[in-house]
Amino acid sequence: MTISRKAYPSWFRRFKQWRPQPLFSWPTQCHVCATWCHDILCDSCALQHQPHDPACRACALDSLQPICANCLSSPPIWQACASAVSYVEPWRSLIIGFKFNEQAGLAAFFAKLMLANDHLQALVSTSTHLIPVPLSAKRQRQRGFNQASLLARHLARHKCIDQGLLRVTDTASQASLSREKRQANLTHAFAVHPAHRPHFIGKHLTLVDDVMTTGSTLHACALALLQAGAAKVDCVTLARAQSVPHADSL
Ligand SMILES: [Zn+2]
Numbered sequence: 001m002t003i004s005r006k007a008y009p010s011w012f013r014r015f016k017q018w019r020p021q022p023l024f025s026w027p028t029q030c031h032v033c034a035t036w037c038h039d040i041l042c043d044s045c046a047l048q049h050q051p052h053d054p055a056c057r058a059c060a061l062d063s064l065q066p067i068c069a070n071c072l073s074s075p076p077i078w079q080a081c082a083s084a085v086s087y088v089e090p091w092r093s094l095i096i097g098f099k100f101n102e103q104a105g106l107a108a109f110f111a112k113l114m115l116a117n118d119h120l121q122a123l124v125s126t127s128t129h130l131i132p133v134p135l136s137a138k139r140q141r142q143r144g145f146n147q148a149s150l151l152a153r154h155l156a157r158h159k160c161i162d163q164g165l166l167r168v169t170d171t172a173s174q175a176s177l178s179r180e181k182r183q184a185n186l187t188h189a190f191a192v193h194p195a196h197r198p199h200f201i202g203k204h205l206t207l208v209d210d211v212m213t214t215g216s217t218l219h220a221c222a223l224a225l226l227q228a229g230a231a232k233v234d235c236v237t238l239a240r241a242q243s244v245p246h247a248d249s250l
């Protein structure tokens with residue numbers, strides 16, 4: 001919990017974050033081509049599926065301009081947004097495995113991928129706190145973990161506030177809804193945890209999520225943080241859907 005964390009001296013926080021590096025790692029199979037290697041993807045697949053073309057710095061959609069035409073005419077509620085990869089194969093299958101097949105161990109690999117993106121890394125390093133997009137209590141109980149929290153902890157454990165935002169209503173599946181209906185569905189779905197509210201006033205907060213589709217969830221979360229007094233909100237996600245998803249998407 002961040003409130004008590006502030007009482008610890010910095011050397012103690014660094015000590016708590018330290019993990020011994022293994023001297024030897026067992027070989028594993030590449031999640032894409034099944035050759036033996038020492039990471040989630042072999043070198044060849046990692047090269048072949050390089051993240052992400054130049055992207056708009058406000059919505060993370062592919063764009064040759066720093067800010068795309070859509071964001072110039074209708075800026076999002078947050079200041080900046082960055083994603084590591086597009087929500088396409090092989091990332092889509094890996095993320096589904098991460099969320100639904102209890103492969104929580106992929107979080108460290110995904111966080112490394114995210115921090116390899118310079119813009120995303122800058123947003124993480126300049127923000128005061130990382131706020132994971134919360135799941136409803138029911139969904140978190142079913143899944144056993146919140147994938148956004150796992151990512152945030154691996155991005156910067158000392159900045160992560162797991163319960164900074166709460167999901168106060170359990171919305172129906174968003175997958176088949178239009179952007180407008182998603183936003184209406186999510187109105188008042190998120191609230192700032194009362195214990196953390198004083199720590200957010202005037203701060204630079206960065207929302208963390210696994211996949212950004214239409215951006216409606218991040219919009220509702222950012223709105224809650226800004227209404228609580230945050231000076232600035234940014235968003236970072238592992239993947240960015242380049243088009244409105246079909247009903248089978250997340
Ligand atoms: Zn491979």
Ligand SMILES: [Zn+2]
Pocket residue numbers: 056057058059060061067068069070071072
């Ligand atoms: Zn944009």
